[in-house]
Amino acid sequence: MNWQSRFHKAVTFSYDDGNEQDIRLAALFDRYNLKATFHVNTGLNRDNSAWKYGDIWVHRLNLAECPEVYRGHEVSVHGSTHQDLTALTPNALYEELSRDIDAITQIYGITPVGLSYPYGAWNESVLEQVSLLGLRYGRGTHSTHSFAPQENLLAFQPTCHHDDPEIFQLAKAFLESDSDTPQIFYIWGHSYELDGKQHWDHMERLCNMLAGRPDIFYGTNREVLLT
Numbered sequence: 084m085n086w087q088s089r090f091h092k093a094v095t096f097s098y099d100d101g102n103e104q105d106i107r108l109a110a111l112f113d114r115y116n117l118k119a120t121f122h123v124n125t126g127l128n129r130d131n132s133a134w135k136y137g138d139i140w141v142h143r144l145n146l147a148e149c150p151e152v153y154r155g156h157e158v159s160v161h162g163s164t165h166q167d168l169t170a171l172t173p174n175a176l177y178e179e180l181s182r183d184i185d186a187i188t189q190i191y192g193i194t195p196v197g198l199s200y201p202y203g204a205w206n207e208s209v210l211e212q213v214s215l216l217g218l219r220y221g222r223g224t225h226s227t228h229s230f231a232p233q234e235n236l237l238a239f240q241p242t243c244h245h246d247d248p249e250i251f252q253l254a255k256a257f258l259e260s261d262s263d264t265p266q267i268f269y270i271w272g273h274s275y276e277l278d279g280k281q282h283w284d285h286m287e288r289l290c291n292m293l294a295g296r297p298d299i300f301y302g303t304n305r306e307v308l309l310t
Contacts, residue, residue: 085310086300086302086306086307086310087265089300090298090299090300091262091263091264091265091266091298092230092257092260092265092266092267092268092296092298092299092300093265093266093267093268093299093300093301093302093307094117094257094267094268094270094293094299094300094301094302094307095118095119095120095267095268095269095270095301095302095303095304095306095307095308096112096117096118096119096120096269096270096271097119097120097122097199097222097241097269097270097271097272097304098119098120098121098122098271098272098273098274099121099122099161099199099271099272099273100122100123100124100143100161100165100273100275101121101122101123101124101125101127101143101144101146101161102141102142102143102144102273102274102275103129103141103142103143103144103275104274104275104277104278105121105144105152105153105274106144106149106152107274107277107283108274108277108286109121109152109153109156111283111286111287111290112156112290113155114290115290115291115293115294115295116294116295116301117290117293117294117301118155118156118157118301118302118303118306119156119157119303120156120157120158120159120197120303120304120305121153121156121157121158121159122159122160122161122198122199122222123144123146123158123159123160123161123183123187124143124161124162124163124164124165124183125146125163125182125183125186125187125190126163126164126182126183126186127143127163127164127165128143128144128145128146129142129143129144129145132165136275136276136278136279137279137280138279139275139278139279141275141279146186146190147190150190150191150192153191156303157195157197157303157304157305157306158187158190158191158193158195159187159195159196159197159198159199159304159305160180160183160184160187160195160197160198160199160218161183161198161199161201162179162180162183162198162201163178163179163180163182163183163186164179165201166179166201167201167202167204168180168200168201168204168205168209169204169205169206169208169209173208173212176208176209176212177212177216180198180212180213180216180218181216183195183198184216184218194217195218196217196218196219196220196305196309197218197219197220197221197222197304197305197308197309198213198218198220198221198222199221199222199223199271200221200222200223200224202224203223203224203225205221205223205238210237210238213237214237218237219236219237219309220236220237220239220304220305220308220309221236221237221238221239222239222240222241222269222271222304223238223239223240223241224240224241224244224271225240225241226240226241226242226243226244226247227240227241227242227243228242228243228247228249228253229242230242230257230260230266230267230268231264231266231267232264232265232267236308236309239269239308241269241270241271242267242268242269242270243270243271244270244271244272245270245271245272245276245277245282245285245286245289246272246276246280246282246285250270250289251288251289251292253268254268254289254292254293255292257293258292258293258296267307267308268293269304269307270289
């Protein structure tokens, strides 16, 4: 469905790394009928990539064991092993992306069409390889504080992080906007941050604020950016 034929506003969420907290976050989105894209590193799992964030240990999901976690949402590329793509040789860059694409296709039964750039980093060589592999959108980490559509979807930047100090002011402005041109509220983050900062109430408040509006389309990154 081309959402712009029926709506002027769209909300989408974007979460990186495939952490265990995605289970709780996906359930929260499901409860509010919101949609998200989860960008995963299929070459990493719970046993080989834990790290400390604040007072908690962060563990990745064993992605092959949990396709149900992301049912109804989009699973997308984040590099097989979360490398800085700009630091890789051409061959290594191809392997890092193509292995993630192939694994996601095998595990989840759908070929991914987008990615989020590890560390928010890309250059022209990365963009060229991303395009050659058939990926159609790529997300960075620089907050625009804007709802305007962007022409270069391979160098897409989000509206804001979920912990942005202005998140609720932005949400209010988005809900109250009355524009004839499409408006996209694109929110990103990492689910482990909600545990580390004890911000689950903050996230639920945001979901409750944005959900259930008849004038808003709720979709995955793919559905919002590519339709």
